[in-house]
Amino acid sequence: MSRHVIRPFEEADLPAAAGLLAERHQEHRKRHPLLPADYEDDRLALVEVTAAWESEGASGAVMVEGGELTGYVLAAPKPSSVWGPNIWIEAAGHAVREPEHIRDLYGAAAARWVDDGRTAHYVLVPDDPELIDAWFRLAFGSQHAHAVRPVPDTPIPAPRDLVVRRAARGDIPVLAELDLALPRHQALSPVFSAGELPTFEEALADWEESIDDQDYATFVAEYNGQVIGSSVGCSLDKSSSHNGLAKPDNAGFLGFAAVLPPARGLGAGRALGEAVLQWSAETGYTSVVTDWRVTNLLSSRAWPRLGFRQTFHRLHRLIGY
Ligand SMILES: CC(C)(COP(=O)(O)OP(=O)(O)OC[C@H]1O[C@@H](n2cnc3c(N)ncnc32)[C@H](O)[C@@H]1OP(=O)(O)O)[C@@H](O)C(=O)NCCC(=O)NCCS
Structure with missing residues (x-):
């Protein structure tokens, strides 16, 4: 009883x-x-x-x-x-x-x-x-992962075959293209995210306005002289989705990363993620946080390989069927 x-x-x-x-x-x-x-x-x-x-x-x-x-x-x-x-x-x-x-x-x-x-x-x-x-x-299922790792304690060796550098104004068109690459990927199966897809012009205008914003560290990866990917690091304070108990103190944030579809799997995602890890260490953060849709077959495999460990699971249930 x-x-x-x-x-x-x-x-x-x-x-x-x-x-x-x-x-x-x-x-x-x-x-x-x-x-x-x-x-x-x-x-x-x-x-x-x-x-x-x-x-x-x-x-x-x-x-x-x-x-x-x-x-x-x-x-x-x-x-x-x-x-x-x-x-x-x-x-x-x-x-x-x-x-x-x-x-x-x-x-x-x-x-x-x-x-x-x-x-x-x-x-x-x-x-x-x-x-x-x-x-x-x-009847809940796993939708999203929140994860953290310590900053690296020694410098990460530069990748072979790739150049990773800070983004410059001349990169704005490819940065705008890469901004669309993430929501385009997440709109596909098996993510089926309902996130909004900006137009290329909107992404371009955003970058024109924000490229010099010192609160964000933007990196690009070049392969054979062409930019194929980007990543953005910032303070975790800039993120609205990590709060309270799920927000490590003094943390950097891997807030964005994308590689153009034909160049995925070459190691650029790792190199771009590591650039944010290194920047976080140099900035004085203790840890780095990121998050991903668990149905994103690319990021859900890439970020754990970079040492991120899941802390919270966002579970989801849709009632009615
Ligand atoms: C996620 C993304 C940025 C990763 O970039 P990438 O260049 O494809 O990734 P890399 O080639 O550097 O691989 C990263 C790691 O994931 C591993 N990995 C990739 N596919 C894998 C698979 N199917 N199974 C296991 N591990 C896999 C790689 O082996 C590598 O680890 P390693 O260096 O220890 O070998 C890229 O795939 C992308 O743009 N995806 C679409 C947008 C997106 O999801 N962005 C992230 C939002 S959270």
Whole structure:
């Protein structure tokens, strides 16, 4: 017989939920010490759970056992139409003592989400096999990877056959072409991403405006004198998709990389990624973060080879079929 009670999340649940989140994060940091230490502290975890609770349209559920809160889930919609009629459970939006219990919590909370017409569900889950397994048995699947690695401690040797250098104004047309190469690739099977595809003219105008922006380090790779790929490094602070518990302190960000289709597989992706790793080390960052669609057969193979280790899985479920 079940001894737990499940009821809607209330404001008074915030401190206990923060305690559970801090516990989860302590375990997570044993595997990934580059994740931010701050949120091992209940008071800082509280800031994150409070932000999740105060997000517009937030709702969720808690589990209480013998008067103690032992699990919670909290979600809110994102306004962007890219995600469909969505509800998002962010990194701070769930924690459970017993992984299996996330299924009861989701079961209670999701009824309202689906009644409200929110049928595209997203959740950011630490790479804890038991937790991932419990979410998988709620019909979620893996969509996106968040990953980190330390900066290299010694200079990376220059690649053979390729020249990697900082981009210059004269590279703008090929940089614009490369900007389209990523969304074009991700629109194809098996990614089928709904991301917007800018026009070549829009990409060109963007580069005309941003090429001298010192906050971004843009690299190009040349093969036989032709630019075949580019990458962009910046501070992780510039990224809107790595926040709170999923945002390592003092991190650089491999924010973009693409190689023109005929030149893929020659080692340019590695060389361009390594240029950002090297730049991050020289800039004084401790680690480098990147992310990828797990259905992208190219980046999902290239970035782990460069030493990136997955920290969080974004899982996705589309209700209705
Ligand atoms: C992702 C991308 C930038 C990688 O560039 P690339 O030039 O094709 O990659 P490389 O040839 O340098 O290969 C990188 C690593 O992945 C490995 N790799 C590539 N394909 C692989 C496969 N099928 N299985 C296993 N490893 C594979 C390579 O062996 C290499 O590792 P190594 O140097 O240790 O041998 C490029 O494929 C691309 O532009 N893809 C489309 C746009 C995109 O996905 N951008 C990234 C967005 S997150």
